Amino acid sequence: MKHSLLAAGGILGVSALLLSACATEPASSDDPVTITYSNFTSAGGNEENLQTIIDAFEAENPNVTVDVTTLPYGDYFTTLQTDLAAGTVADLVDTNYDFFPQLASSGSLAPLEVTNPESYRESLIDAYSVDGVSYGLPSSFSDVVLYYNADLFDAAGLDYPTSDWTWSDEMAAAKALTDAGTGTWGSHQPVSFYEFYKVLAQNGASFLNDDGTAVAFNTPKGIEAAEWLTSKSGTVMPTIEQGQGTADFDTNLFLEGKLGMMHSGIWVFGALAEAPFAWDIAVEPGNTQQASAVFSNAVGVSAASDHIAEASAFAEFLTSSQTMVDVRLDSGWELPPTSDEDQLAVYLTKDTPANRQAVFDSLDSIALTPLVEKGQQEMQDIVTEELIEAQAGRKSVAEALASAEERINAVIG
Amino acid sequence: MALSTVGITPAETITTPQAGGVRRRRTSAGYVLTVCAFLLPSAIPLALFVLGPMIAAAWISFTEWNLITPMEFIGWANYQSLLADERTGEVFLHTLQYIAGYLPLVYIGGLALALALNRALKGRSLWRGIYFLPVVTSWIAVAIVWRWLLNPNNGVVNVALGWFGIDGPGWWTDPDWAMVSIILASAWKDLGFVMVILLAGLQSINPDLYDAAKVDGAGPWSRLKNVTIPMLSPSTFFVVVISLINGFQVFDQVYAMTGGGPGGSTQVVVQQIYDLTFRYGAAGEASALSWLLFIVILAVTVIQIIGQKKWVHYA
Numbered sequence: 071m072k073h074s075l076l077a078a079g080g081i082l083g084v085s086a087l088l089l090s091a092c093a094t095e096p097a098s099s100d101d102p103v104t105i106t107y108s109n110f111t112s113a114g115g116n117e118e119n120l121q122t123i124i125d126a127f128e129a130e131n132p133n134v135t136v137d138v139t140t141l142p143y144g145d146y147f148t149t150l151q152t153d154l155a156a157g158t159v160a161d162l163v164d165t166n167y168d169f170f171p172q173l174a175s176s177g178s179l180a181p182l183e184v185t186n187p188e189s190y191r192e193s194l195i196d197a198y199s200v201d202g203v204s205y206g207l208p209s210s211f212s213d214v215v216l217y218y219n220a221d222l223f224d225a226a227g228l229d230y231p232t233s234d235w236t237w238s239d240e241m242a243a244a245k246a247l248t249d250a251g252t253g254t255w256g257s258h259q260p261v262s263f264y265e266f267y268k269v270l271a272q273n274g275a276s277f278l279n280d281d282g283t284a285v286a287f288n289t290p291k292g293i294e295a296a297e298w299l300t301s302k303s304g305t306v307m308p309t310i311e312q313g314q315g316t317a318d319f320d321t322n323l324f325l326e327g328k329l330g331m332m333h334s335g336i337w338v339f340g341a342l343a344e345a346p347f348a349w350d351i352a353v354e355p356g357n358t359q360q361a362s363a364v365f366s367n368a369v370g371v372s373a374a375s376d377h378i379a380e381a382s383a384f385a386e387f388l389t390s391s392q393t394m395v396d397v398r399l400d401s402g403w404e405l406p407p408t409s410d411e412d413q414l415a416v417y418l419t420k421d422t423p424a425n426r427q428a429v430f431d432s433l434d435s436i437a438l439t440p441l442v443e444k445g446q447q448e449m450q451d452i453v454t455e456e457l458i459e460a461q462a463g464r465k466s467v468a469e470a471l472a473s474a475e476e477r478i479n480a481v482i483g
Numbered sequence: 484m485a486l487s488t489v490g491i492t493p494a495e496t497i498t499t500p501q502a503g504g505v506r507r508r509r510t511s512a513g514y515v516l517t518v519c520a521f522l523l524p525s526a527i528p529l530a531l532f533v534l535g536p537m538i539a540a541a542w543i544s545f546t547e548w549n550l551i552t553p554m555e556f557i558g559w560a561n562y563q564s565l566l567a568d569e570r571t572g573e574v575f576l577h578t579l580q581y582i583a584g585y586l587p588l589v590y591i592g593g594l595a596l597a598l599a600l601n602r603a604l605k606g607r608s609l610w611r612g613i614y615f616l617p618v619v620t621s622w623i624a625v626a627i628v629w630r631w632l633l634n635p636n637n638g639v640v641n642v643a644l645g646w647f648g649i650d651g652p653g654w655w656t657d658p659d660w661a662m663v664s665i666i667l668a669s670a671w672k673d674l675g676f677v678m679v680i681l682l683a684g685l686q687s688i689n690p691d692l693y694d695a696a697k698v699d700g701a702g703p704w705s706r707l708k709n710v711t712i713p714m715l716s717p718s719t720f721f722v723v724v725i726s727l728i729n730g731f732q733v734f735d736q737v738y739a740m741t742g743g744g745p746g747g748s749t750q751v752v753v754q755q756i757y758d759l760t761f762r763y764g765a766a767g768e769a770s771a772l773s774w775l776l777f778i779v780i781l782a783v784t785v786i787q788i789i790g791q792k793k794w795v796h797y798a
Contacts, residue, residue, distance in 0.1 A: 148761045155550040155766075172764070176551040310656045310745075311635040448763045459746050464658065 104135045105381045108153070108160035110146035111209060111367050115340050116403045126393040127384055134380050154178055159372045161381040162388075166367050167197055168439055168446060170206060174198075179205040179370040180378050182385070189390045194407045198368045206368035207389040208407040210398065213432045214268070214363045216240070216355065217324060217338070217423075218331045220348035222247055222254065231331065233431055235355040237272070237298055240331065244306035247330035256306035257331040258320040261299055261461045263450040264363060264439075265333065269295040271361035271437035272354075278440045283483060288475040293467055298357070300461040300470075310462055324349075335365065336429055339402040343422065350423045353432050362432035363439075366407070405429070445481035452477045537777075544771035549764030561771035571772070573747070574755040575779070577662065581751060582730035584666035585673075590722060592670060593677025598711075600678065601685045611682070615675035622672070626739030629668035630655060658748035661741050665749055669736050673729075677722050684718025685711070716795045724787055731780050752776050 112120035117140055124136045139160065141149055147169055153159040154176075165173055173179055182204045187195055190208055198206035218231050228243050244256025259265055266287075267277040275291040278284070286292075308314040308323075321338055323329040327347055333354060342349060354362055369388060371381045388394060395406040399417050408414065418426045442449060452474055460470035544561055546554035565571045600611050617625065632639050633654035641651030652660040692714065696706050712719075734753035737743060743750035743758065750758075752772065759769035 151550040151761060151764075172549070172551070176549075178551055311653050313634075313636060445763070451762065455744065455746060458744075462656075462745065464746065 100133055102133050102135065103377050103380050104137055105162060105375075105377050105384060106137045106139065106160035107162040107369075107381075107384070108139045108141065108146075108150065109164040109369075110141050110143045111164055111404075113140050113142045113146075116401065119397050119401050119403050122397050123388060123391070123394050126391070127387045130387075131380075131383065134384065136384060157374065159374060161372055161375040161377050162369055162385055163372060164209070164367060165206060165370055166365065168441065170198055170368065170370075171441060171443075172446070173370060174200050174205040178373055180373045180375065180382075181205060182207065182371060182382055185386065186390055189409055190407050191409050194366055197366060198370075206370040207385050208366055208368045209389045210404040211364060211366040211407055212336045212404040213365070213429060213436075214333060214335045214354060215351040215428050215432055216331055216353070217334055217342070217349060217351050219324065219327060219329065220350055222327070222330045222347075226330075230350065231352040231355070233353040233360075233428060235352065237355055237357045240355045241306070244302070244330060248306045252328070254328050255308055255323065255330065257302060257333075258307050258314075258323065258329055259299065259302060259333040260320070261303065261315070261454070261457045263453040263457075265299055266296065266453055266457060267440050268354075268361055268363045268437040269299050269357075272356035272359060273298070274358040278442070282440070282442055284479050285475050285482075288471045293471055295357075296457060296460065296467045296471055300457055300467060303461045310458070315458070336402075337404055339423070350425050351428050352425060353428045356435075360435045361437040362435060364433065364436050365439075367404075442482045445478075448481050449478050452481070540770040540773050543767055544774055546767045548766045550760070550766050551764075554767070557767070561768045562775075565768060565771055565775065570750075570755070571775075574750050574752045577749060578731060578733065578751045580662055581666060581669075581733050582727065584663065585669050585730055585733075586723070586726050588666065588670040589673050589677050589726060590719070592674050593722070594681055594715075596674060596678040597681035597685055598707075601682060611678070614678055617672045618675040620672070622735035623739050625668060625672050626736055629664065629671075630740055633664050633667075655741050656745060658746045661745060661749045665733075665736050665740055668740065669733070672736075673726070677726070680722055681715060681718050684715045688714045713796050717797055720787070720791050720795045724784060727783055727787070728780055731776060731783070 107124075109120065120138065120140075124138060128134060128136060146164065150159070150163060150165075150169075159178070184190075184195070184204050184207065187204075191211075194208035194211060195204065198204060198208055216231055216235075220230060223230055223243070226246050228246055231240070231243070240257060246256070247254060248256040270277055270287055270292060273291050273295040275289060275295055276286050279286045287296075303309050303314060308319075313319055318341075320329065320332045320334060321341055324332050325342065325345055336351075353360060369385045371378055371385060375381050389407060395408055395413055398404060398406045399413070399420075402420070405414070405417070414430070417429075420426065456465070456470040456474040456477075459465040459473075460467045465473070543554065545556060545558060547557050547561075548554040596614055600607055600614070604610065633641075635641060635651065635653040635656050638651075638654070640654075644651040655661045655664040688711065692710050693706060696710050701709065732753055733751050734757065737749050737751050737754050738757065741749045743754045753776070756769045756772050756776070759765040759772065
């Protein structure tokens with residue numbers, strides 16, 4: 071056993087030497103190189119759009135081949151962590167804003183020399199930098215808006231939602247649209263962490279205290295926000311027992327023409343393209359103020375990659391090339407992270423939905439995901455679990471928030 | 484399907500302890516080599532995929548590690564925090580609740596099936612095949628079907644209950660019924676496995692015993708109680724040991740049916756190990772919990788092996 075361990079150690083040592091020798095030797099630009107890219111952002115409908123961008127990159131860089139792996143969002147981060155632990159991580163990987171700090175602080179990502187920082191939206195490129203050094207390039211961003219079925223509004227004789235709507239406007243319309251006879255529901259909003267920090271902001275409350283060491287939502291305003299989120303279930307929104315909370319439940323119900331309004335991200339545009347009724351979007355209603363959730367994704371180059379230069383070049387192409395901008399705007403695959411507002415103007419001219427201006431108006435008042443140094447995922451899981459307890463009526467909203475406060479402070483403190 | 488082979492193997496496994504000592508004295512070098520050659524194909528994967536990871540997990544359990552940053556040695560801290568954490572007790576309690584519901588159900592159901600299919604019955608092999616099918620079906624497929632069957636709103640079970648005027652429960656959406664849902668699906672899936680083992684046990688019972696019992700005037704119930712059940716005890720022992728080990732390790736069905744919810748009501752030990760490792764970046768604590776689970780399973784199994792002398796009868 072001891073001998074074989076020594077032998078294994080020896081082999082590892084030799085291969086490490088060989089690997090480092092490979093890494094330091096500058097690769098000739100003509101040598102064919104294959105880089106691997108692991109992503110979740112194209113999963114579920116945009117695989118071909120990603121391939122279009124890759125084809126364009128390979129045409130410009132004939133010596134580089136991009137080998138792409140696409141995983142569903144739900145499996146992606148588990149796989150990424152396992153790959154990092156096993157040393158089998160791809161040269162280029164996707165990340166989102168929530169997971170980025172963990173990835174960057176672990177030393178898993180190579181620092182990037184960005185040749186064209188001015189072509190990215192400033193807030194986005196900053197979001198993936200640590201002390202002024204980029205460890206990721208933003209690849210897309212999206213926000214959450216209020217979708218509405220215009221035909222249902224017409225039938226009920228209601229005015230369409232506008233960007234000035236408040237919670238009470240939404241609730242009044244939702245009640246008018248809900249019809250048990252036809253199985254039509256007024257408004258759907260997921261009961262989860264990602265909705266909660268946003269409705270807190272919409273009510274002038276905040277999720278964390280100023281220095282991020284404890285939660286700050288267990289206040290009258292916080293309880294009112296949680297009440298707003300959990301009280302729809304069973305009145306203007308189906309209950310969990312009726313299927314609420316399962317994957318794509320809201321999108322499917324909306325597509326069936328049985329949902330008046332839904333709070334969802336602009337990534338659903340594609341899925342709603344074939345809807346057999348008129349629909350549009352508006353900025354999400356607030357209570358004391360408006361606040362919208364913005365999500366962004368980025369790509370980072372693995373620090374362990376043997377092809378950092380090639381992977382960085384592809385990362386830049388994937389996040390700032392004209393091809394990428396065209397593909398994304400054409401297909402409505404979220405929004406390109408470009409700083410060029412003129413390019414985004416094209417986006418506004420496309421129809422379905424007509425009110426695309428709401429996508430940009432939502433950016434005027436953003437609720438950022440609360441981030442903590444330790445226990446991010448557990449914090450998110452606790453919030454969602456406790457809110458669902460309140461939604462199902464097993465706890466009062468006040469009890470649920472008090473319990474969430476106690477549990478989360480024990481984790482993040 | 485080669486059910487007959489499947490049926491025979493476990494019976495032989497069961498009788499092994501009894502036949503164990505027969506060839507003990509042959510220890511020539513050639514004989515040892517031959518034995519090793521036969522053991523090697525299973526010993527290598529066992530070392531690579533079981534012993535290796537176990538030792539690695541023991542090491543990881545003394546570190547703080549989130550899979551992506553370097554490990555940091557912290558001694559017994561993971562074990563201390565686990566033992567102080569009330570959630571550890573909860574996940575073991577949920578696991579025991581699962582076992583308490585699952586084991587009697589799967590044993591009694593499996594025994595009833597085995598007794599039924601041990602008789603001369605038209606299409607007997609076909610029935611055995613049908614009842615064994617769930618055993619070889621993927622848990623993910625089974626979980627999806629059972630979630631649908633037990634859908635509180637429009638699932639088959641609640642619709643059928645409605646015909647009798649019964650308002651069905653919320654099943655996997657209700658913390659009081661979620662574990663019941665998992666137990667029902669699990670018992671249904673494993674019924675065929677228990678049936679096959681017990682069937683093999685039934686077939687190895689000497690028919691003379693039944694004839695003798697009949698001569699003595701024993702009725703069907705008495706024959707079951709005084710011949711079948713005692714003679715089946717080695718198979719029963721095997722089923723109980725295996726089911727308890729599998730029960731403590733319950734995971735796939737929980738992951739696929741409830742993910743530990745609602746409200747953490749089905750959070751079992753292995754689901755907690757999974758969450759700690761892959762959701763909460765606490766692979767060290769998860770490894771420590773794995774070792775605690777291993778110690779519990781080992782202790783339970785040793786107690787059973789010691790206890791079997793009192794109730795297991797090898798013919």
